Amino acid sequence: MVATIIDGKAFAATVRGKVAGHVARLKADHGIIPGLAVVLVGEDPASQVYVRSKGKMTVEVGMNSYEHKLEADTSEADLLALIDQLNTDPEVHGILVQLPLPGHLNEALVINAIDPAKDVDGFHISNVGLLATGQKAMVPCTPLGCLMMLRDHLGSLSGLNAVVIGRSNIVGKPMAQLLLGDSCTVTIAHSRTKDILAVSRRADIVVAAVGRPQMVTGDWIKPGATVIDVGINRIDAPEKGEGKTRLVGDCDFDSCAEVAGAITPVPGGVGPMTIACLLANTVTACSRAHGLAEPEGLTA
Numbered sequence: 001m002v003a004t005i006i007d008g009k010a011f012a013a014t015v016r017g018k019v020a021g022h023v024a025r026l027k028a029d030h031g032i033i034p035g036l037a038v039v040l041v042g043e044d045p046a047s048q049v050y051v052r053s054k055g056k057m058t059v060e061v062g063m064n065s066y067e068h069k070l071e072a073d074t075s076e077a078d079l080l081a082l083i084d085q086l087n088t089d090p091e092v093h094g095i096l097v098q099l100p101l102p103g104h105l106n107e108a109l110v111i112n113a114i115d116p117a118k119d120v121d122g123f124h125i126s127n128v129g130l131l132a133t134g135q136k137a138m139v140p141c142t143p144l145g146c147l148m149m150l151r152d153h154l155g156s157l158s159g160l161n162a163v164v165i166g167r168s169n170i171v172g173k174p175m176a177q178l179l180l181g182d183s184c185t186v187t188i189a190h191s192r193t194k195d196i197l198a199v200s201r202r203a204d205i206v207v208a209a210v211g212r213p214q215m216v217t218g219d220w221i222k223p224g225a226t227v228i229d230v231g232i233n234r235i236d237a238p239e240k241g242e243g244k245t246r247l248v249g250d251c252d253f254d255s256c257a258e259v260a261g262a263i264t265p266v267p268g269g270v271g272p273m274t275i276a277c278l279l280a281n282t283v284t285a286c287s288r289a290h291g292l293a294e295p296e297g298l299t300a
């Protein structure tokens, strides 16, 4: 293997440490405790695990965590009423509605009902527009975490060729905006891209956010390139025993690591950074709400 492994788990712990420091100062100097509300509709087991670990880390950095678990058949009106209540609650500085929502709920309508100042996911149309025009916004957690790791590893990103594979609203598109903001030459590839292998091989930075286990193999990677693997896929792992599973990314780690200069692992890469950035966004939102100085090094 030639690639350096970018340790997202360790980096995320450093970010959470910075968040905890800022939270402690808000408490000591101003008597303010940042609060994060997480709304989960339905009982998807993976979402439940994720929401529980977010709640635990929120409390660990000294913030208040409010969990709202609603039945899978909750009406849109009831969900919107809860969001309204959280929007006006002065103790709540960040609101996250876990996606995907059950099919009968209009996702765009629900997300755009969140007060943009409390939209710590950065999915509200105002935040999307602010990011696209280079104005101060709440930035989506997963792309923000990827950007932090890229800056930490590469220093300046200016002039580098970046290829983002995937064009979703929650990862691919905001990732491309952030890379453009750091003066990369950005290409967004997707399922209709022609000769995607050649496109990928031109990249100094490859961000894979596809949702296809181990799709990106070493032959897609330019020697020395930096590879950020956003994918979280659970696949069967018969080698671990009958019925066992394991997590893999959208990149085939072993073959990519033979060629890349650096690569993020799955697990232990982008995932922990996403949660750390959610906490960072909450403390940023809280500071802005009170007209106080923003935490340094925790925003885009």
Ligand SMILES: NC(=O)C1=CN([C@@H]2O[C@H](COP(=O)(O)OP(=O)(O)OC[C@H]3O[C@@H](n4cnc5c(N)ncnc54)[C@H](OP(=O)(O)O)[C@@H]3O)[C@@H](O)[C@H]2O)C=CC1
Residues within 6 Å of the ligand: 142, 165, 166, 167, 168, 169, 170, 171, 172, 189, 190, 191, 192, 196, 209, 210, 211, 212, 230, 231, 232, 233, 250, 270, 271, 274
């Ligand atoms: N680590 C973390 O914190 C997070 C991880 N994830 C993970 O990241 C991955 C992507 O998530 P998300 O963006 O929500 O996924 P979506 O399913 O919303 O988007 C996937 C994108 O990949 C493209 N794509 C699909 N198949 C191919 C293909 N064969 N070749 C090229 N492009 C293809 C699609 O193209 P098209 O638009 O043409 O259909 C689409 O733009 C998933 O594995 C998810 O679990 C997601 C969020 C957070």
Ligand SMILES: Nc1nc(=O)c2c([nH]1)NC[C@@H]1CN(c3ccc(C(=O)N[C@@H](CCC(=O)O)C(=O)O)cc3)C=[N+]21
Residues within 6 Å of the ligand: 050, 096, 097, 098, 099, 100, 121, 141, 142, 232, 247, 266, 267, 268, 269, 270, 271, 272, 274, 275
């Ligand atoms: N409104 C909303 N915002 C989100 O940010 C959001 C969402 N909905 N829905 C689901 C996806 C997925 N997501 C993950 C975050 C962290 C890990 C994570 O920490 N993963 C660990 C492994 C966890 C395990 O072992 O299962 C790791 O990669 O090391 C995974 C997935 C955020 N999402």
